[in-house]
Amino acid sequence: MDASTDLWIFGYGSLMWQPGFAFDEAKPARLVGAHRSLCIFSNHWRGTKEQPGLVLGLDAGGSCRGVAFRVAAERAHETRAYLHERELRNYVYREVMRPVRFEDGSREVALAYVADRRHHQYAGRLTREERLALVSQSRGEGGPNRDYVINTVTHLRHIGVCDPELEWMAERLGSEPCSMAAGGRLLG
Known part of the structure; x- marks a missing residue:
């Protein structure tokens, strides 16, 4: 990456509501080629080794x-050093540069963290009921897993996504359920 170029970072989970870094602009964007999924076992921030939680990843x-x-x-x-420490702690994510599109049609290439399906913490094969059971029961250093999911949903609604x-x-x-009358759009 050119040292004279601004860096774009794509947030799809906790980075949306707790980025932890200074930024000059934030705006809704779409990344194509991966979807948001509770597909990563968390044994630190939202769970423990004995009672793992689940966090989001960009899955294929x-x-x-x-x-x-x-x-x-x-x-x-x-900022990249901070994100490396935060997101690549166990290397369950791969750091990639992916194109994103903004609502006005413009595009940029953004840093994104995608799930590594080969990693032992990949949980993408769980049923939704199994995911719900893990989220409702787990708690880690970052607090209850339940709060992580609800905070993410709240911030998605803020940008018009249900x-x-x-x-x-x-x-x-x-x-509370998402109100489609409030302008929310289905699809993650």
Whole structure:
């Protein structure tokens, strides 16, 4: 990456509501080729080794609406170092550069974290009921897994997205249903 170029980062889960880095701009964006999925076992932030939780990953296929953050070039290196420590702790994600499209039709290439299906923490083969059971019972250093799902749903709704799978789970965890009348669009 050119040191004089701003860095775009695609957030689809907790990066949307807790980025942890300074940014100059944030706007809704769509990444094509991967979808948001509770497909990563968490044995630290949202669970333990004895009672793992689940966190989101970008899994192969489909598309994902989230938020793209623009970081000024002079902060790009330190931001990548922070994200490397945060997202690549167990290397369950692969760091990739992927094109994203904004609502106005413009495009940028953004840093994104996709699930590594070969990693032992990949949980993409669980049924939705198995995922719900793990999320409802687990807690880690970052708090209850339930809160992670509900915070993500809340922030998706804020950008006009009603993700059907996460909505299903959030409703069972005690969140109010998404109101399509409020302008939410189905599809993650």
